[in-house]
Amino acid sequence: MYAAPPDLATEIHAALPPSLHLVRSMSPWVKARGAGPLHSFLEGPAFDRDGTLYCTDLAHGRIFRVDPAGRFALACRYDGEPNGLKLHRDGRLYIADRRHGIMTMFPRDSRPRALLAPDEARGLQGVNDLLFAANGDLYFTDQGDSALNRPTGRLCRLRRDAGHVETLVDGLAGPNGLGPVNTTQPICNQGEIDEPGKHDVEFVEAGEDSAEAFESPKQ
Numbered sequence: 001m002y003a004a005p006p007d008l009a010t011e012i013h014a015a016l017p018p019s020l021h022l023v024r025s026m027s028p029w030v031k032a033r034g035a036g037p038l039h040s041f042l043e044g045p046a047f048d049r050d051g052t053l054y055c056t057d058l059a060h061g062r063i064f065r066v067d068p069a070g071r072f073a074l075a076c077r078y079d080g081e082p083n084g085l086k087l088h089r090d091g092r093l094y095i096a097d098r099r100h101g102i103m104t105m106f107p108r109d110s111r112p113r114a115l116l117a118p119d120e121a122r123g124l125q126g127v128n129d130l131l132f133a134a135n136g137d138l139y140f141t142d143q144g145d146s147a148l149n150r151p152t153g154r155l156c157r158l159r160r161d162a163g164h165v166e167t168l169v170d171g172l173a174g175p176n177g178l179g180p181v182n183t184t185q186p187i188c189n190q191g192e193i194d195e196p197g198k199h200d201v202e203f204v205e206a207g208e209d210s211a212e213a214f215e216s217p218k219q
Contacts, residue, residue: 014053014070016040022060029081029098030059044085044096044129054093054107056082063093065107078111084129084140084178096127096140102158116158120165125152129178136160139168141175148173 021039030038041059048054053066054075063075063082080103084096088104095103095112101121103112114121125144132138138158146153153172156165 014066014072016042016064016072020064020072020074025060027060027081043083046085046087046093048087048091048107052107054085054087056085056095058083058098063095063105063112075107076105076109076111080112082112083127086130086132088132094130094132094138096130098126098128101127102130102138102140116165117163120163123165125154128176131178131180133180139178141172141178143175146172146174 016039023037023039026037029041038059040057040062042055042064043058044054044056046054051068055064055066056062057064058081060077061080061082062077063085065073065075067073080100081098082095082103083098086094088094092104092106093112094115095105097103097112100114101124102115104115105112116124125142125146128141128143130138130140137160140156140158142154142156144153151171151173153170153175154167155169155172155175155178157168158165
């Protein structure tokens with residue numbers, strides 16, 4: 001058995017001001033939830049080197065910029081469903097858009113642009129989260145509407161020097177968050193402790209009680 005986790009004190013870093021609440025807007029994503037209006041649904045927080053926080057609003061297709069003092073500003077709004085977000089070393093934002101696939105934009109751009117070719121994007125079910133490996137390869141979860149009774153989700157990779165999407169793991173039930181494994185510490189995988197450095201990527205399936213660890217192919 002594991003010891004109980006310690007209690008950590010937290011505080012609110014920033015709160016979306018009422019002036020940016022969209023209480024009368026019913027986007028397709030909000031309608032699909034079937035729970036009435038929703039002023040925002042914040043996802044994908046990521047900091048840049050200067051301490052500016054970027055995040056997405058999945059409900060209304062918005063990207064926000066939050067300064068170190070906690071002040072929100074609208075970076076852009078577009079016809080999409082942005083979910084996960086990461087900053088590339090070249091300064092671009094990479095966005096996992098449930099409707100359009102992987103998109104990119106520089107912080108001062110007015111809207112993101114599709115990264116994948118149309119036929120590649122059409123083959124996706126609905127991307128959720130993403131991360132960059134140290135070598136520049138992009139990993140992302142393709143969740144769509146997969147669930148425990150419909151395990152059709154995938155873990156995918158887009159190599160930095162290739163334009164096509166590779167399926168690395170399929171048959172997943174709601175693959176969601178994605179993060180790099182800290183190779184200096186063991187990780188928990190299906191109730192067992194893995195050896196440090198054995199795996200490269202860790203992801204979580206909705207409805208499961210453990211994280212999955214994945215060792216990326218080296219070829």
